[in-house]
Every structure is written in C-alpha cells, then in structure tokens.
Amino acid sequence: MRRPDDGSRPAPHGSHRAPRETRSTPLGLTSGLVAVLATAVALLVASQWPTITATPVGADVPAGVLAGERATTSRSQVRSEAGAAGTTTTTTTAEARAGISFPAYRLAPRPAPLRRKPGTTVAGAPKRVVPGLVLERAPVEPVPVPGEAFSYQVGTFNVLGSQHTRGSSRYASGTTRAGYVADLVRSRGVDVIGLQEVQDDQLAVLRNRLGGYGNWPGQALGGNGQRLQLFWDAGQFEFVEAYSFDTTFDRQRRPIPVVKLRHLASGSESWHMVVHNSPRDQEADRDAATGTEIAQLNSLRASGLPVFVVGDMNEKEEWFCRVGSATGLQAANGGSTSGGCVPPPRPLRIDWIMGGGGEQASLSWSGYVRDTSAQVQRTSDHDFLYATATVTPLVAPAS
Numbered sequence: 001m002r003r004p005d006d007g008s009r010p011a012p013h014g015s016h017r018a019p020r021e022t023r024s025t026p027l028g029l030t031s032g033l034v035a036v037l038a039t040a041v042a043l044l045v046a047s048q049w050p051t052i053t054a055t056p057v058g059a060d061v062p063a064g065v066l067a068g069e070r071a072t073t074s075r076s077q078v079r080s081e082a083g084a085a086g087t088t089t090t091t092t093t094a095e096a097r098a099g100i101s102f103p104a105y106r107l108a109p110r111p112a113p114l115r116r117k118p119g120t121t122v123a124g125a126p127k128r129v130v131p132g133l134v135l136e137r138a139p140v141e142p143v144p145v146p147g148e149a150f151s152y153q154v155g156t157f158n159v160l161g162s163q164h165t166r167g168s169s170r171y172a173s174g175t176t177r178a179g180y181v182a183d184l185v186r187s188r189g190v191d192v193i194g195l196q197e198v199q200d201d202q203l204a205v206l207r208n209r210l211g212g213y214g215n216w217p218g219q220a221l222g223g224n225g226q227r228l229q230l231f232w233d234a235g236q237f238e239f240v241e242a243y244s245f246d247t248t249f250d251r252q253r254r255p256i257p258v259v260k261l262r263h264l265a266s267g268s269e270s271w272h273m274v275v276h277n278s279p280r281d282q283e284a285d286r287d288a289a290t291g292t293e294i295a296q297l298n299s300l301r302a303s304g305l306p307v308f309v310v311g312d313m314n315e316k317e318e319w320f321c322r323v324g325s326a327t328g329l330q331a332a333n334g335g336s337t338s339g340g341c342v343p344p345p346r347p348l349r350i351d352w353i354m355g356g357g358g359e360q361a362s363l364s365w366s367g368y369v370r371d372t373s374a375q376v377q378r379t380s381d382h383d384f385l386y387a388t389a390t391v392t393p394l395v396a397p398a399s
Contacts, residue, residue: 144394146362150266152191152236154332155386156274156310156353157181159379161197161227172378178202180379182209188371190386191233192261194274194310198229206231216242217257225255228274228311237261240269245296247289249278258296260305268361268393271300275311277319286314294326301327304359306391309352312382316348317341329356332365332387351385362392 159181162174171177182205185193198206203226207215214234217225221244232239240262244255258273275293278285293309300307309329313319323329324337332353335344349370357363367388376384 142396144359145397147393147395148266149390149392150263150268151388151390152233152263153189153386154308154310154353154355154389155185155188155190155193155384156196156312156351157184157193157380157384158196158276158312158351158382159198159202160381162199162201164197174199175201175205177379178205179209180375182206184371184375184379184384185210185213185231188369188384188386191236192272192308193231193386194272195229195231196227196274196276196312198227200226203229214239216259217244217255221255221257224252225257227254228257228276230257230259230272230274232259232261232272236265237263245292247275247277247292248285249276249289250282251278251285256293256296258300263391266391266393268306268391270306270308270361270391271303273297273300273307273309273311275309275313277312277314279314290315290319290322294323297323297327297329301356301358306355306357306361306363306389308355308389310354310385312351314350316350317343319350319352320344320348320354323354327356329354330363330365332385332389333368333370349383349385351382353385353387355389357391360394362394364390364392366390 159178160171160174165171165174165177172180178201181195181202184190195206200223203218206229207218210231212234213231214237215229215231216239217229219226225244238261240260242257242259244257246253246255248254254276256273256275258271260269260271262269273293273296275289277289290313297307297309307327307329309323320331320335320343321337321341324331324335325341328337331344332355333344336342353368355363355365365387369386371384371386373384
C-alpha cells in the first residue's frame with residue numbers, strides 16, 4: 001500500500017531537499033473568531049452609548065461633541081429604512097462584512113449652541129466671584145523719635161496737721177505753718193507737689209497763698225479726702241482729669257487722689273499720685289495699701305504716659321524695693337530694682353518721690369534735694385523733698 005506523502009519520507013538518494021514545513025490555516029475558524037469579536041465590540045458600544053445622534057457626513061459638528069463620535073472619511077455609511085419614519089440603521093463597511101449592525105436610532109436635529117446667562121453658571125447656579133489676590137505692602141508704623149525735652153520740679157511734703165501742734169512750744173499754729181509751706185513751694189521753685197496731713201484751716205491758707213497754682217481735690221473728696229492735696233503751677237500745666245481710690249490709713253478708709261496734667265508748652269500729659277500710708281506698728285495696713293497702690297500705678301503706666309507717685313510711705317527700703325520692683329518706677333534719689341533691690345544712698349527717709357516714663361515720653365531724674373533747713377524745721381517734722389524731672393516726649397518723625 002502506498003503511504004501519503006506527509007513530508008516524513010526520506011528524500012531520494014542524492015537529493016538535498018529540505019524538509020517541508022507543516023502549516024495549517026483554518027480559514028473558517030479565523031472568520032468565526034473575527035465575527036465573535038466584532039459582535040462583542042458592538043454590544044459593548046451599544047451598552048455604553050445606547051442612543052447615538054446621527055450626524056450626516058460633511059455636516060458641521062456641534063461644539064462640545066467628543067472627537068470620534070463623527071464618522072471618519074475612511075468609514076462609509078450604509079443607511080436602510082427600519083420601519084418607523086426617521087429611524088436609520090448605520091453600518092460601516094467592516095461591520096457589513098462581519099454581518100453586524102447597530103441598533104436603530106432616531107435622527108435628531110442639531111442642538112442649538114448653549115448660551116450662558118449673565119451672572120449664572122451653565123447649571124443656573126449663582127455665579128461665584130473669586131476675588132483676585134492683591135499684594136499690598138504692610139503699613140510700616142513710624143518709629144517715634146525724641147521731641148523737645150522739658151524739665152520741672154516735683155516735690156513732696158508732710159505739712160504736719162494742725163491738730164498735732166495745738167499748744168506746742170516748738171511749732172507755730174497750723175495756719176501759720178501753712179503759710180511757711182506756701183513760701184517753701186514758691187522759693188524752691190517747685191512746680192508740682194503732693195502734700196499730706198492737710199487740715200481744713202491749712203487748706204484755706206494754702207489755696208490763698210499759692211495763687212497761680214491749680215489744686216485737687218480741695219474739698220471734693222470730703223473730710224478725709226482733704227488731707228492729701230496736689231498743687232501745680234497753672235502757668236505750666238492744666239488740669240485734664242482726676243480720680244481717687246481708697247486705702248486704709250490709721251484704721252480708717254481714706255481716698256488717694258490721682259490727677260492727670262497736661263504740659264502747656266509741649267502738650268505732653270502725665271499722671272500724679274499723692275500717698276500717705278499707715279504709721280507705726282500698722283504693718284498689715286501698710287502692706288495692703290502698698291499692694292493697692294502698685295495695682296493703680298501699673299494701671300496708669302499702661303497708658304504710656306509718665307507716672308509720678310509722692311508721699312509719706314512710713315517705710316524706707318521695704319516700700320522702695322517693693323514698688324520699684326513691681327512697677328519699674330525710679331526713685332528721684334537713686335537706687336535700683338533691676339536684677340535685685342539696691343536702695344538709694346543713705347540716709348533714707350520715709351518720704352519718697354518716684355516716677356517713670358512710658359511709650360509716649362521718657363523720664364529722667366536729677367537734682368534731688370532733701371531740704372532740712374531751719375525754715376523747714378520750723379514748719380514740720382518731715383524733710384522737704386524735691387527733684388528735677390526731665391520729660392522727653394516721643395513724637396512721630398517728620399515726613
């Protein structure tokens with residue numbers, strides 16, 4: 001029997017023919033696979049875009065139509081009626097070969113271009129305006145510079161109340177001594193002074209003998225309030241405002257006066273307080289009063305104005321150290337409370353003059369005087385203290 005020639009038979013003797021490659025080309029299977037794949041693609045397209053708007057070849061494509069929705073020049077369209085008027089089946093050449101057609105679709109007119117109404121978005125929502133970022137240079141606050149400095153004398157004196165010298169062989173009457181006080185103020189050139197232990201009869205003499213001086217509180221704070229008085233040279237200063245707060249003195253409540261003055265030549269303002277704290281063994285009342293005074297002084301310092309406090313504190317180092325450390329005020333007779341308390345040079349007295357500058361003006365002390373002259377000694381059992389305060393206003397620089 002003769003075997004079919006499958007390429008495995010040996011070549012004739014002397015022949016060098018290479019073995020024939022075995023190939024198989026199942027054309028029917030290949031066409032079937034192409035058809036299945038084309039059908040799957042068509043179904044996938046139909047599921048993703050079930051409705052397709054037909055656009056005739058060569059027609060304008062409305063703005064916003066995605067690229068690829070329009071038939072390209074390489075695709076030919078075959079249209080056939082599908083029953084209902086206006087429906088068309090569109091098939092490409094390749095799809096026709098594969099026996100595939102798209103589902104029927106309805107021809108739709110070209111949509112009108114969308115127009116946005118002023119002030120709205122496409123969805124009709126209110127238009128949101130986003131402001132632009134504007135970069136501006138931050139304002140630069142001018143650094144204050146020292147203005148023209150001015151100086152004046154600040155003093156304190158316990159005048160020794162009238163009731164303490166009635167029938168005394170050492171001192172004259174209270175009214176006579178009040179005249180001495182007025183003479184001391186004028187002769188020493190003191191411009192602002194705080195007085196303690198002023199009685200009714202003495203106040204009348206002082207106001208009469210110190211013509212040209214302003215005064216507060218006078219009788220405005222009642223009997224106990226009249227014992228502490230502030231006087232100022234009305235030719236240099238004018239009254240701005242005043243208030244008082246209470247402390248305990250010798251087991252009774254008494255108001256402490258505080259006055260704001262304005263320097264006429266410069267317009268610079270300052271606060272002035274006059275104090276008298278409890279004497280002798282009344283340490284608790286002194287301590288409480290000092291705490292209240294510190295709080296008031298710090299409140300005044302927050303204004304940025306120079307602040308002064310004068311008076312009979314009935315304490316030496318203790319009052320200086322406590323008040324200086326808590327407020328930053330400086331004593332007219334020196335000393336320091338920065339980094340520890342260093343009292344002023346001795347001898348120390350229980351009467352004090354302290355002050356400090358602020359953001360609106362600086363303050364420095366000079367010319368401290370502790371007057372123990374015969375004129376002072378016949379007037380009171382306290383020294384007459386005064387010093388020169390130099391105030392330098394801080395002003396905006398000239399443009």
